[in-house]
Amino acid sequence: MLFVACRPNALHASTSLKVAVGGLAGHAAALVQGGSEAESGGTVAVAGVVASPAGGVSLVASAAGVAVAVHGAFTLKNAIINLVSEAGSIYRVPGSATKSGKDYIGRHNKPNPQKTRKSNDGRDRTKAEVIDTYDPNKPTEGRSKEQQAIDEHGGVDNLDNKRNEIKKNPPPKTKSTNNGN
Numbered sequence: 045m046l047f048v049a050c051r052p053n054a055l056h057a058s059t060s061l062k063v064a065v066g067g068l069a070g071h072a073a074a075l076v077q078g079g080s081e082a083e084s085g086g087t088v089a090v091a092g093v094v095a096s097p098a099g100g101v102s103l104v105a106s107a108a109g110v111a112v113a114v115h116g117a118f119t120l121k122n123a124i125i126n127l128v129s130e131a132g133s134i135y136r137v138p139g140s141a142t143k144s145g146k147d148y149i150g151r152h153n154k155p156n157p158q159k160t161r162k163s164n165d166g167r168d169r170t171k172a173e174v175i176d177t178y179d180p181n182k183p184t185e186g187r188s189k190e191q192q193a194i195d196e197h198g199g200v201d202n203l204d205n206k207r208n209e210i211k212k213n214p215p216p217k218t219k220s221t222n223n224g225n
Contacts, residue, residue, distance in 0.1 A: 130155050132180035137168065
């Protein structure tokens with residue numbers, strides 16, 4: 045387990061690492077499950093077809109075997125896609141690397157914004173620190189995590205960010221009590 049006591053985001057980094065490792069383990073388990081289902085379902089399907097002259101039960105077994113094999117094939121395909129996909133990143137550019145002198149929170153659909161995120165907005169992303177990850181196939185998750193990081197770092201008033209990633213509801217309007225006087 046990663047734990048860096050001297051950094052304010054150490055617990056967050058530790059949690060992100062656990063989530064990343066947990067996700068990887070889950071995808072690997074799905075890979076094994078999908079392969080197993082495809083093989084065992086195919087075996088049952090073939091056995092049912094071979095035994096079909098013996099009666100209707102064999103055809104039901106064959107159909108069930110095909111269903112299990114198809115489910116296993118889809119599970120296997122999704123696991124492979126998830127294992128080779130790169131995680132997106134939520135990152136912080138320190139104030140020393142922005143024109144305003146304030147930190148900047150950003151999101152990138154690749155895992156390493158220091159190397160792959162290019163922009164000419166005055167923020168030196170080569171100094172970026174990844175503070176969280178998200179599935180780039182789920183943009184809403186990325187936006188939500190970016191907004192959470194913006195909020196955790198003091199909001200747009202205290203950052204180089206120009207806007208919230210997710211629009212905030214305006215404060216409720218209050219009724220005037222001076223009755224026009």
